[in-house]
Amino acid sequence: MKFLYSLGAYTIFLNKVFSKPEKWKMFRQNVLDEMINLGVSSLPIVAIISFFMGAVITIQTASNTDGGLIPLYTVGFAVRESVILEFSPTIVALILVGKIGSSISSELGAMRVTEQIDAIEIMGINSASFLVQPKIIALVLLNPFLITLSIFLSIGGGFIAGVGTGAMTPYDYEYGIQYDFEPFDYAYSMIKSVVFAFVITSVPAFFGYNVQGGSVQVAKASTKSVVQSSIVILALNYLLTQLLLL
Amino acid sequence: MIEVRNIKKSFGEKTVLEDISFRFQKGKNNLVIGASGSGKTTITKCIVGLQKPDFGVVEYDGQSFWDMTRKEKAELRQSIGFLFQGGALFDSMTVEENIKFALRVFSNKTDKEMSDRVDFCLDRVNLHGVKTLFPDELSGGMKKRVGIARAISMKPKYLFCDEPNSGLDPQTSILIDQLISEITYEYDITTIVITHDMNSVLEIGDNIMFLHQGEKYWDGNKIEILNTENKELTDFIYASNFMKSIREKAK
Numbered sequence: 001m002k003f004l005y006s007l008g009a010y011t012i013f014l015n016k017v018f019s020k021p022e023k024w025k026m027f028r029q030n031v032l033d034e035m036i037n038l039g040v041s042s043l044p045i046v047a048i049i050s051f052f053m054g055a056v057i058t059i060q061t062a063s064n065t066d067g068g069l070i071p072l073y074t075v076g077f078a079v080r081e082s083v084i085l086e087f088s089p090t091i092v093a094l095i096l097v098g099k100i101g102s103s104i105s106s107e108l109g110a111m112r113v114t115e116q117i118d119a120i121e122i123m124g125i126n127s128a129s130f131l132v133q134p135k136i137i138a139l140v141l142l143n144p145f146l147i148t149l150s151i152f153l154s155i156g157g158g159f160i161a162g163v164g165t166g167a168m169t170p171y172d173y174e175y176g177i178q179y180d181f182e183p184f185d186y187a188y189s190m191i192k193s194v195v196f197a198f199v200i201t202s203v204p205a206f207f208g209y210n211v212q213g214g215s216v217q218v219a220k221a222s223t224k225s226v227v228q229s230s231i232v233i234l235a236l237n238y239l240l241t242q243l244l245l246l
Numbered sequence: 247m248i249e250v251r252n253i254k255k256s257f258g259e260k261t262v263l264e265d266i267s268f269r270f271q272k273g274k275n276n277l278v279i280g281a282s283g284s285g286k287t288t289i290t291k292c293i294v295g296l297q298k299p300d301f302g303v304v305e306y307d308g309q310s311f312w313d314m315t316r317k318e319k320a321e322l323r324q325s326i327g328f329l330f331q332g333g334a335l336f337d338s339m340t341v342e343e344n345i346k347f348a349l350r351v352f353s354n355k356t357d358k359e360m361s362d363r364v365d366f367c368l369d370r371v372n373l374h375g376v377k378t379l380f381p382d383e384l385s386g387g388m389k390k391r392v393g394i395a396r397a398i399s400m401k402p403k404y405l406f407c408d409e410p411n412s413g414l415d416p417q418t419s420i421l422i423d424q425l426i427s428e429i430t431y432e433y434d435i436t437t438i439v440i441t442h443d444m445n446s447v448l449e450i451g452d453n454i455m456f457l458h459q460g461e462k463y464w465d466g467n468k469i470e471i472l473n474t475e476n477k478e479l480t481d482f483i484y485a486s487n488f489m490k491s492i493r494e495k496a497k
């Protein structure tokens with residue numbers, strides 16, 4: 001029951017968020033600002049996580065195929081598949097929930113309790129649209145690039161780990177990476193990155209925007225938004241996998 | 247002119263406003279006075295629609311606010327200036343950006359024209375050399391004045407000031423009263439000032455409403471308030487022994 005109520009409130013919120021911006025010029029500027037604010041500042045963490053993720057997956061897969069029966073190129077193949085399909089879009093999304101989602105929620109929550117949102121509203125500006133829409137659009141546009149970068153860095157990390165430790169030759173790894181490549185896998189990954197970007201921004205924005213109370217409630221909303229966004233991402237991940245890959 | 251009729255508002259069990267009716271007149275300084283917690287902020291928020299009254303009518307020049315569409319409300323709000331009790335300045339923006347904010351959204355002014363307007367507004371609240379500062383670099387009184395400057399940036403037809411001179415020294419306080427009063431007469435707008443400062447009441451009180459525990463106990467002007475026998479109101483005005491002694495002497 002409570003879930004349905006929240007879902008309804010979230011839908012109404014999105015409806016308010018996606019009404020026409022007051023002024024296009026200002027909107028474009030705000031989207032650009034948010035792209036730098038949300039996206040570019042996330043580059044280092046995404047890069048580091050991706051690199052080590054790729055390295056670990058490679059080493060683990062290699063150690064599991066040690067028997068000699070399975071050809072070495074399967075390692076590259078398995079790394080590519082798991083990185084493109086799951087690790088980059090989903091794990092990076094979960095990391096970004098922690099980084100971007102919590103900051104969106106606490107920023108909006110603080111603005112709410114200090115009446116800054118009311119101050120925008122009282123000027124005749126749709127505060128939800130003004131504050132939230134640029135954030136959603138910015139990350140939806142940017143996340144596919146972040147995820148693509150993550151894929152390349154993971155595969156690169158795998159190369160360095162696999163070849164660097166002498167577990168395989170560069171040829172084995174590269175052959176595996178290119179083996180039986182389906183372009184649709186990449187498209188699937190991009191679809192996920194767009195959907196997840198929407199969740200990472202809009203769910204925390206919903207919790208932050210609707211805070212009532214003071215700093216304790218702001219903190220609670222931030223925690224709640226991280227937990228809920230993560231759950232939504234995992235649920236959608238399951239759903240999208242069912243829909244797109246089967 | 248803004249008229250409210252039979253406004254009621256409760257938060258849960260607690261009734262905060264009980265059947266308030268009043269006319270806030272155009273071209274006059276309309277004051278809302280009353281003790282802390284009497285519902286002054288709540289009634290103004292009900293008038294501008296930041297809170298929804300449980301019952302009652304709010305009319306702007308005869309047009310019922312709660313019957314307006316979202317678009318009509320937004321249009322009306324462009325002619326409202328509002329000073330929040332806590333300032334509510336945008337803390338991620340400089341003073342200049344704060345005052346420019348609505349201009350950037352709604353006007354087609356050039357950068358130069360907007361800057362001029364910012365200078366003009368800051369000059370009117372007697373603040374200089376603060377344009378590039380952020381709100382957390384300002385003193386409490388300076389924040390108040392930036393708040394007022396932001397509220398008048400769009401030349402509002404309706405100006406709401408929630409305790410514009412609390413936390414200001416007596417001189418600046420009088421200056422702010424005079425400023426508000428000047429703007430009211432000069433542009434012939436409807437101004438609503440919340441205050442519990444008796445100086446302001448006697449200085450600019452053209453049309454005063456006294457709230458006590460969520461009810462309207464008295465209304466009148468600054469001359470009438472000196473002769474009132476209303477018990478709650480006299481208790482409120484002559485709270486200090488000093489004021490009481492002045493009153494005794496006057497009698």
Ligand SMILES: Nc1ncnc2c1ncn2[C@@H]1O[C@H](COP(=O)(O)OP(=O)(O)OP(=O)(O)O)[C@@H](O)[C@H]1O
Pocket residue numbers: 257262280281282283284285286287288289331
């Ligand atoms: N959002 C809210 N939720 C619950 N109660 C509230 C809320 N806002 C105000 N109140 C209650 O309503 C009453 C009136 O509050 P209001 O802020 O209008 O007082 P005020 O007259 O402006 O006081 P002050 O002079 O101290 O600013 C208070 O008792 C307060 O506890």
Ligand SMILES: [Mg+2]
Pocket residue numbers: 286287288331408
């Ligand atoms: Mg108040």
